[in-house]
Amino acid sequence: xxxxxxxxxxxxxxxxxxxxxxxxxxxxxxxxxxxxxxxxxxxxxxxxxxxxxxxxxxxxxxxxxxxxxxxxxxxxxxxxxxxxxxxxxxxxxxxxxxxxxxxxxxxxx
Numbered sequence: 001x002x003x004x005x006x007x008x009x010x011x012x013x014x015x016x017x018x019x020x021x022x023x024x025x026x027x028x029x030x031x032x033x034x035x036x037x038x039x040x041x042x043x044x045x046x047x048x049x050x051x052x053x054x055x056x057x058x059x060x061x062x063x064x065x066x067x068x069x070x071x072x073x074x075x076x077x078x079x080x081x082x083x084x085x086x087x088x089x090x091x092x093x094x095x096x097x098x099x100x101x102x103x104x105x106x107x108x109x
Contacts, residue, residue: 004083027077034063
């Protein structure tokens with residue numbers, strides 16, 4: 001699935017099941033909540049915290065997909081073509097960071 005297809009699929013899902021998009025501010029708050037859930041899993045799986053009993057069944061992939069869904073909602077409702085924006089972002093990063101990371105002694109192992 002391309003990013004364009006994902007945006008169309010989310011739009012169709014909203015039409016079929018969601019009635020309408022939540023407003024942008026609500027979706028921003030939801031996105032923040034979802035990113036927090038990703039952080040909780042990462043901190044427990046890869047960090048020093050232990051899982052709470054209520055968090056043991058949470059899956060990182062599912063939580064990342066929740067983040068992606070809400071991000072796509074925000075893009076759709078604000079008229080952002082995420083595929084084009086992502087391509088532009090990669091081009092900008094490639095030009096800006098062409099040698100930056102390769103020359104960073106902190107990144108050599």
